[in-house]
Amino acid sequence: MGSITAETGSPLLDRFREVNSTFPETARIREFRASGGKVFGWLCTYVPEELVHAAGALPVRITGYQQETELDDGNAYLYIVSCSFSRSCFQMGLRGKYSCLDGVIAGSTCDGARRLFDHWRRYIKTPYSQLLSVPRKYNESTLELYYQEILDLKKNLENYLGISVTDESLLNSISLYNKSRELLERLYALRKRPEPPISGAETLEVLNASFRMPKEIYNPWLEELLGKLKVSEVKHRGKARIMVIGSVLNNPAFIKSIEDQGGLVVTDELCTSVRYFSDPVVREGAEPPLKAIARRYLTNFPCARMFPSSERFDRIIELIRNYKVDGVVSQNIRYCVHCAHDLPLLKARLKEIGIPVLALDIEYGTSGSGQIQTRVQALLEMIEANRSKSY
Amino acid sequence: MISSRTSSDKINQLIKCMKFLARLYRNQGHTHYYQMMADYFTRVRDARQNGDFVVAHTIFFPVEILRAMDIVPMHLEFTGSLMSLFGISTNDLLTRAAEMGLAPEICSAHRLIGGALDTGVLPPADAVVCSNLVCDSAIKTGELTMEYNHCPGFVFDYPFNQTEAADEFIIRELHDVIEFLEKVSGHKMDWNKLSEVVVEVDKQLALIRRINELCKTVPSPFQPQDFLKFLVVDYMATGMPVITRYLEGLVSELSEMVAAGKGFANPERLRLMGLMIPPWHLQGDIDAVLKEHGAVIVYYPNLCDWGQEMHLDPEKPLESVAKKLAACSPMRMFGPLDERALNPVINGVKEYKINGAVNFAHLGCRQMGPTLKIYKDILDEQGIPVLNIDCDLIDATVTTADEVRNKMEQFFELLEDR
Ligand code: SF4
Ligand code: SF4
Numbered sequence: 081m082g083s084i085t086a087e088t089g090s091p092l093l094d095r096f097r098e099v100n101s102t103f104p105e106t107a108r109i110r111e112f113r114a115s116g117g118k119v120f121g122w123l124c125t126y127v128p129e130e131l132v133h134a135a136g137a138l139p140v141r142i143t144g145y146q147q148e149t150e151l152d153d154g155n156a157y158l159y160i161v162s163c164s165f166s167r168s169c170f171q172m173g174l175r176g177k178y179s180c181l182d183g184v185i186a187g188s189t190c191d192g193a194r195r196l197f198d199h200w201r202r203y204i205k206t207p208y209s210q211l212l213s214v215p216r217k218y219n220e221s222t223l224e225l226y227y228q229e230i231l232d233l234k235k236n237l238e239n240y241l242g243i244s245v246t247d248e249s250l251l252n253s254i255s256l257y258n259k260s261r262e263l264l265e266r267l268y269a270l271r272k273r274p275e276p277p278i279s280g281a282e283t284l285e286v287l288n289a290s291f292r293m294p295k296e297i298y299n300p301w302l303e304e305l306l307g308k309l310k311v312s313e314v315k316h317r318g319k320a321r322i323m324v325i326g327s328v329l330n331n332p333a334f335i336k337s338i339e340d341q342g343g344l345v346v347t348d349e350l351c352t353s354v355r356y357f358s359d360p361v362v363r364e365g366a367e368p369p370l371k372a373i374a375r376r377y378l379t380n381f382p383c384a385r386m387f388p389s390s391e392r393f394d395r396i397i398e399l400i401r402n403y404k405v406d407g408v409v410s411q412n413i414r415y416c417v418h419c420a421h422d423l424p425l426l427k428a429r430l431k432e433i434g435i436p437v438l439a440l441d442i443e444y445g446t447s448g449s450g451q452i453q454t455r456v457q458a459l460l461e462m463i464e465a466n467r468s469k470s471y
Numbered sequence: 472m473i474s475s476r477t478s479s480d481k482i483n484q485l486i487k488c489m490k491f492l493a494r495l496y497r498n499q500g501h502t503h504y505y506q507m508m509a510d511y512f513t514r515v516r517d518a519r520q521n522g523d524f525v526v527a528h529t530i531f532f533p534v535e536i537l538r539a540m541d542i543v544p545m546h547l548e549f550t551g552s553l554m555s556l557f558g559i560s561t562n563d564l565l566t567r568a569a570e571m572g573l574a575p576e577i578c579s580a581h582r583l584i585g586g587a588l589d590t591g592v593l594p595p596a597d598a599v600v601c602s603n604l605v606c607d608s609a610i611k612t613g614e615l616t617m618e619y620n621h622c623p624g625f626v627f628d629y630p631f632n633q634t635e636a637a638d639e640f641i642i643r644e645l646h647d648v649i650e651f652l653e654k655v656s657g658h659k660m661d662w663n664k665l666s667e668v669v670v671e672v673d674k675q676l677a678l679i680r681r682i683n684e685l686c687k688t689v690p691s692p693f694q695p696q697d698f699l700k701f702l703v704v705d706y707m708a709t710g711m712p713v714i715t716r717y718l719e720g721l722v723s724e725l726s727e728m729v730a731a732g733k734g735f736a737n738p739e740r741l742r743l744m745g746l747m748i749p750p751w752h753l754q755g756d757i758d759a760v761l762k763e764h765g766a767v768i769v770y771y772p773n774l775c776d777w778g779q780e781m782h783l784d785p786e787k788p789l790e791s792v793a794k795k796l797a798a799c800s801p802m803r804m805f806g807p808l809d810e811r812a813l814n815p816v817i818n819g820v821k822e823y824k825i826n827g828a829v830n831f832a833h834l835g836c837r838q839m840g841p842t843l844k845i846y847k848d849i850l851d852e853q854g855i856p857v858l859n860i861d862c863d864l865i866d867a868t869v870t871t872a873d874e875v876r877n878k879m880e881q882f883f884e885l886l887e888d889r
Contacts, residue, residue: 156844157841157844158841158844159832159840159841159843159844160840161576161832161834161835161836161837161840161841162837162840162841163837188631188632190607191606191607191837191838192837194631194807195837195838195841195842197807198807198808198841198842198845199841199844199845202808202845211631211632211807212631212632213630213631213632213634213637214631215628215630216603216610216626216628217626217628221640221643221644221647222628222640224636224640225630225636225637225640228634228636229632229634229636232634232636385607387610387614387626388614389611389614412574414574414576415576415837417574417576417577417578417607417608417611417837418607418610418611420573420574420576420577421573421577421581421607421608421611421612421615422611423572423573423574424571424572424573424585424615425614425615425618427572439572441574441576
C-alpha cells in the first residue's frame with residue numbers, strides 16, 4: 081500500500097489534510113472573514129449550500145471533534161441519549177471553537193440534529209440561526225413545503241446580509257457545486273478498479289475538506305489530484321472489497337483501521353461522502369433555480385431518515401453491484417436511531433444477495449478499537465471462507 | 472419478514488384487566504374509561520372475524536379521521552405501554568426485539584412493538600399510518616409494521632416549523648391520508664361524522680381544561696397517575712362520547728372534593744410539576760410515595776395542557792383536527808424549544824403554586840432527555856429545584872420502585888428544608 085503524498089512527492093493530500101487539521105480555524109476561513117465575508121455553519125445534508133453560497137457567504141459543515149473525546153459539556157447539556165455526534169458538535173461550539181460562524185442553518189432531519197439546534201441557539205447564540213422543516217418523503221406536496229422553507233431562508237439571508245440573491249447567482253452556485261459533485265464522482269470511479277490508486281481513509285480526508293473550504297479553491301485542487309491519481313502507480317489491495325454504511329463519519333482513522341486488517345474500503349453511503357455529493361441539481365425547463373435545488377435535496381441519495389427505506393436499500397445495493405462489494409460494515413453511532421431501526425430490514429435484504437453485514441455500535445470520532453478490529457477480521461475471514469467454498 | 476408465532480394472550484389479559492377495573496369503579500367516571508379500553512382492544516382483537524378494517528398507527532396520528540371512516544384504530548405505542556401499565560410481562564417482547572437486531576438504544580416503547588410484531592402479539596393490521604411525530608422511531612416502527620403485515624402504509628409528514636405554508640401542507644396531508652384510506656379500506660369518509668367527532672373533541676378539551684383548573688386549588692384533588700389517562704383518551708379515543716362521560720364524571724367528582732376541601736394528599740405539603748411521563752409500571756408506587764409525604768403532582772405542562780380556549784369549528788372539520796393536533800401539549804416536544812414550548816413551564820410555577828419539579832428521564836428518548844438542561848435552567852431562574860430520575864418507560868429491569876422511592880424521598884426532604 082502507498083499514499084498519494086509518498087507516491088507523487090507532491091503535497092496534494094497534505095493540502096486537504098491541512099484544512100482538516102486546522103478546521104474550523106482554517107487559513108481560508110480566516111481570509112474569507114478578514115475580507116468581510118460571512119461564514120455559515122450547516123448541519124446535515126438537507127441544508128442547501130448553493131443558496132448560502134449564492135448569498136455571498138461561505139457555507140461550512142459543522143462537524144465534531146476529529147477523534148473520540150470526553151464530552152463532559154455535551155453530556156451535561158444534551159444528555160447521554162443524544163447521539164455523540166450532536167454532543168461533540170455542541171461541545172466544540174460551547175467551547176468557542178465555532179466562533180468563526182456568523183450563522184447556523186440546520187434541518188429538522190433527526191432527533192439529534194433538532195435538539196442540537198435548540199441548544200446551539202440557546203447557549204451558543206451564533207448571531208443568525210434558522211432551522212428548516214425537512215419532509216421525510218418526496219412528492220409534489222412535500223417539494224412545495226420544502227421549497228417554501230428555503231424561499232424563507234433566502235428572504236432571511238437577504239435581510240440579514242443586506243443583499244439580493246438573484247437567479248443568476250443561484251445558477252452560478254449550482255454550477256460550482258455540481259462541478260464539485262462531478263469531480264467527486266470521478267474520484268469514486270477510480271475506486272471501482274480492482275486495485276484503486278487511493279485508499280478509503282485517504283478518500284475520506286479529501287471529502288472532509290470538501291465541506292470545510294470554498295469550492296472555488298477546492299475544485300481545482302481536486303482536479304489536480306484526479307490528474308495525478310489517473311497516472312499513479314499506487315495500487316491498494318485487500319482481502320475483500322468493503323462498503324461502509326451508517327451514521328455520520330469524519331475520522332479517517334476508522335476507515336484506516338478496517339484497511340489495516342486487509343479490508344479494501346471501496347465505497348460507502350455516508351452523509352460525509354457518497355450521500356453528500358451524489359445527484360446533481362438539475363433544472364427542469366425554466367423553473368426557478370431554487371425549485372431545482374429543493375428537488376435535488378429531497379430526492380438525493382436518501383438518508384435513513386427518509387421514507388420509504390427501501391429507496392435507501394436499493395441505492396446501497398446498486399453501489400454494492402457497481403463497486404463489486406464483498407461485505408458491508410455498518411457503523412451506527414449510538415442513539416442515531418433511524419440507522420439502528422433500519423438494520424434488521426437492511427440485513428435481510430443484503431442476506432438475499434449474499435452480502436454479509438458487520439453491525440458496529442460506535443461513538444462518533446472513534447478510530448476503531450481492538451474489539452472492532454477483531455470483528456472486522458472475523459468478517460474478512462468469513463468472506464474469504466465463503467469465497468473458497470464457492471470455488 | 473413474517474412473525475414466528477401468533478398469540479393474542481397478552482391482548483386478552485389486557486381486556487380482562489380493563490373489564491375488571493370497569494367493574495371495580497362502578498358508578499364513577501373511571502368505569503367509562505376502563506369500559507372504553509376493554510371495548511377498544513376487544514374490537515381490535517376481533518376485527519378479522521367481524522370483517523372490520525384495522526389501521527395500525529403511531530402516536531399523534533389524528534384518530535378522529537379513522538373514527539369518522541369507521542375504521543378500527545390500533546395504537547401501536549400505547550398497546551405496548553398499557554401492557555406494561557397493567558403488569559403484563561413485556562420482558563419477553565424486549566428480548567425478542569434484541570434478537571431481531573433492534574439496538575438497545577432504541578426507545579423501549581418501540582423495541583416492544585418490534586418484539587410484539589415478531590411474536591404475533593399484535594393483532595394483524597390491514598394498513599398502517601405513521602408519522603414523524605414525535606420522534607425518529609415512529610416512522611421506522613410504522614415501516615416495520617407494514618413489513619410484518621405485508622400491508623400498505625402512509626406517512627403523515629408533519630412539518631417542524633409552524634408557518635402558513637406548513638398549515639396548508641398539513642391540510643393537504645390530511646386529504647391525502649383520507650384518499651389513501653378510502654382506497655385501501657373501501658370505506659368513505661363520513662364528513663358529517665367527522666363534524667360530530669369534532670364537536671365532541673371540543674367538549675372534551677374544555678373538560679380537561681376545567682380539570683387543570685381544579686388542580687390549581689390547594690389541596691389538589693387529582694390523583695397524579697390519572698394524568699396518563701388523558702394521554703390515553705386523547706391518543707386512542709378522542710371524540711368518543713364515552714370519553715365525554717368519563718371526563719364529566721371526573722369533573723363532578725373533583726369538584727365535590729374541592730368543595731369539601733379534600734385533596735389527593737392530606738395534608739398537602741408539596742406541589743410538584745411533572746416534566747415527563749413516569750414509567751408506566753411504577754405509577755402505583757409513585758402515587759404511594761407522593762401520598763405518604765403529602766406531595767402531589769399537580770401539573771404536567773408537556774402532557775395535558777391544552778392552553779387557552781380554542782374553538783373547534785364543526786363546519787371546518789379537517790382544519791379543526793389540524794388545529795387540535797397543533798395545540799396538543801406533547802407537540803411542544805416535537806417543535807422548536809422556544810417560548811411557545813417553555814412559557815407554560817414558567818407560567819405554571821405561579822399558577823399551580825409549584826414547589827419542585829420531577830423529571831422522569833426515559834432512557835432511549837432523544838426527545839425528552841435532551842430537554843432537561845433547558846428545563847432545569849428556566850426552573851432554576853424561578854427558584855424551583857428539579858429532581859431527575861433516570862428510568863425506562865417500559866423496561867421494569869432498569870429502575871426499581873425502591874430506587875425511585877429513595878430519590879423522591881431525598882428530594883422531598885430537600886424541598887421541606889427550604
Ligand atoms: S448521527 Fe444520526 S442522530 Fe446524530 S445528528 Fe447525525 S443523523 Fe442525526
Ligand atoms: S418516549 Fe421518546 S423516543 Fe420513545 S416514543 Fe416517545 S418521544 Fe419517541
